[in-house]
Amino acid sequence: MTTTDVIVLGAGAAGLMCAQLAAHRGRQVLVLDHANKPGKKILMSGGGRCNFTNLYTEPGNFLSHNAHFCKSALARYTQWDFIELVSKHGVPYHEKKLGQLFCDHKASDILDLLLAECAQAGAELRMHTQIERIDKTDNGYRLQTSAGPFACQSLVIATGGLSIPTLGATGFGYQVAKQFGHALLPTRAGLVPFTITEPQLKALCTELSGTSLDCTASCNGVSFRENLLFTHRGLSGPAMLQVSSFWQAGDTLEIDLLPDRDALDWLQQVQRERGNSELKTVLGEVFTRKMATLLAEQWFESRPLKQYTPAELAQIAERLGAWQLVPAGTEGYRTAEVTLGGVDTREVSSKTMESLKSPGLYFIGEVLDVSGHLGGFNFQWAWASAYAAAQFV
Numbered sequence: 001m002t003t004t005d006v007i008v009l010g011a012g013a014a015g016l017m018c019a020q021l022a023a024h025r026g027r028q029v030l031v032l033d034h035a036n037k038p039g040k041k042i043l044m045s046g047g048g049r050c051n052f053t054n055l056y057t058e059p060g061n062f063l064s065h066n067a068h069f070c071k072s073a074l075a076r077y078t079q080w081d082f083i084e085l086v087s088k089h090g091v092p093y094h095e096k097k098l099g100q101l102f103c104d105h106k107a108s109d110i111l112d113l114l115l116a117e118c119a120q121a122g123a124e125l126r127m128h129t130q131i132e133r134i135d136k137t138d139n140g141y142r143l144q145t146s147a148g149p150f151a152c153q154s155l156v157i158a159t160g161g162l163s164i165p166t167l168g169a170t171g172f173g174y175q176v177a178k179q180f181g182h183a184l185l186p187t188r189a190g191l192v193p194f195t196i197t198e199p200q201l202k203a204l205c206t207e208l209s210g211t212s213l214d215c216t217a218s219c220n221g222v223s224f225r226e227n228l229l230f231t232h233r234g235l236s237g238p239a240m241l242q243v244s245s246f247w248q249a250g251d252t253l254e255i256d257l258l259p260d261r262d263a264l265d266w267l268q269q270v271q272r273e274r275g276n277s278e279l280k281t282v283l284g285e286v287f288t289r290k291m292a293t294l295l296a297e298q299w300f301e302s303r304p305l306k307q308y309t310p311a312e313l314a315q316i317a318e319r320l321g322a323w324q325l326v327p328a329g330t331e332g333y334r335t336a337e338v339t340l341g342g343v344d345t346r347e348v349s350s351k352t353m354e355s356l357k358s359p360g361l362y363f364i365g366e367v368l369d370v371s372g373h374l375g376g377f378n379f380q381w382a383w384a385s386a387y388a389a390a391q392f393v
Helices: 013-024 040-048 069-076 079-088 108-121 172-179 199-207 238-244 263-273 279-283 289-299 310-321 377-390
Strands: 002-009 029-032 051-054 093-095 100-103 124-126 131-137 140-145 148-157 184-190 212-219 222-230 234-236 253-256 323-325 338-343 361-363
Touching: 002 013, 002 172, 013 029, 013 108, 013 377, 029 148, 040 051, 040 108, 051 079, 051 377, 069 377, 079 108, 079 377, 131 172, 148 172, 172 184, 172 338, 172 361, 199 234, 199 289, 212 238, 222 238, 234 238, 263 310, 279 289, 289 310, 310 323
Parallel strands: 002 029, 002 148, 029 124, 148 361
Antiparallel strands: 051 100, 093 100, 131 140, 140 148, 184 338, 212 222, 212 253, 222 234, 253 323
16 A cells, blocks of 8 residues: 555646645645546647636636636636746747737647656656545545555545547546535536538538638627637637537527628628629628638629618628527537536635545546636636645645
8 A cells, every 4th residue: 555645636737736736845745647648638738839828817717607616716826826837947938819828839848847846846646547446534545546555645636527538538537526425517518619510501611611710709698709710510710619618509609700890881881982893802801702702602692782782781791790500519528628517616615625525635627617718717727726725735
């Protein structure tokens, strides 16, 4: 039996952060993970550059059934605290847009700094380790694993959610939560592309696959101004990923393809000034030529603007400024960046991340019912929740 102070299950962002911080407090820490390498999700994040935090992080950037839960942790370990750690390790970074901070070089810079902190503090990592059984003891927890038995005073669940199973995601953390009496809120894919199956609309998406444009996407009273990307399967890009977290099956999306102008005012002005111009030519001034031609011909039967009645022009403007569609679904956990739902935070201390059901058991990161918007917020939640737990494990 190997006995240690703290065992962290999961060698991802939250797990490694918690391990190094607890070890720096003088705790003996062991990280166990079934994968062959640590930090796989870190390495693929942000297109390989890791969008590690956001300058404008605040509680309003997070979704949870318990909206107040994230406030304490986010206040005690802020984006500025993690930026200080990044700077300490000399990792060059830049703001891409909207406060999103990315590594200048590669995502491995963030993983390397976490591993360096673990090594410096003496936190030990063991990969390729399957957890076979967990039992509560009088003074902590006993784990039966593929590498033998372990015992600890504090057990931290940092196993993530269900998103991107090819990187090793499983529902293990949820199983542990249920074992020790925790309620789970329904899980679903978040920050995920939409799929389209309606034939005419799917044909449009396929024709425009690879085309990106600025838009405002809205659903259920929430709007995001970001890029839309057409794909062979449907609609992707930051705008679609953001709004997907607020979408439920059967809901209607509304997309403003001309977010910088009033579509009707613009079309009426062009009709007055250049009435002989064909609709597809006019649309070509704001969209790619291919997209302008497809929209004009498939949606509106392109002809000179002067030939459209006021009612027809209003219909065109409505379609461009408030395009409404019902996606067939999403691409699911296969490509989702986060898992919505999870361990009910009403049964977890917002100060310590400790279970209110089973003393010495902690939950951090994505396994909890806290999900951030796109743009570095989910990493900041990983750092902040890890810090909160690390002060008490």
